[in-house]
Amino acid sequence: MLQPIDLRIERRIAASIGTVWACLTTPALIADWFFAVDFRPEVGHRFRIAGEPVSGWRGWTDVEVLELEPPRRMLWSFDCCAEAEASHVLFELEQKQDHVRLLLSHDGFVPALTRRLLDEGWSAYLTELAGLAQR
Incomplete structure (x- = not known):
């Protein structure tokens, strides 16, 4: 049985929007x-x-860049399991006075175990991204 992903994860990153965008879009930094x-x-x-x-998780995810608005927004199609249609991952950046607000939204439907993996994975990955951008 599929369940909604409906993830919203926010990070405050003490870096410039250009630095955070580079971390999201430069292969070596990714x-x-x-x-x-x-x-x-x-x-x-x-x-x-x-x-x-x-x-x-089957061991691979097929991704397509659907939208790109540098340095503020990027939308991916995210096909991570055979049991469900591709979901959507949205990265949104907003420059604040002393930090960048990064919001990741992941919407779609997946099996319960996959949903838990996505929640744990995205939380850990965004913590790593924030650390990288702040170095």
């Missing part, structure tokens, strides 16, 4: 906080996240 991927900041670009399969 590898430092997420996975080593063949990412290009271009609408229509497709790439695959690959890793060791675990319960709830």
Whole structure:
């Protein structure tokens, strides 16, 4: 049975919006906080996240860049499991006086175990991204 993903994770990052955007869109930096991927900041670009399969994840996710508004917004199609349609991951950045507000939204439907993995994974990945951007 599928359940809604409906994740909203926010981070306050003591860095410039350009630095945080670079962490989200530069392959070498993406590898430092997420996975080593063949990412290009271009609408229509497709790439695959690959890793060791675990319960709830088949070991790969097919991603497509659907929208790109540098340095404020990026939307991905995120196909992480065979049991459900592709979901959507949205990164939104907002420059504040002394930090960047990063909001990740992940919407769609997946099995319960996959939902838990996404929650744990995105929380950990965004903590890594924030640390990288602040260095």
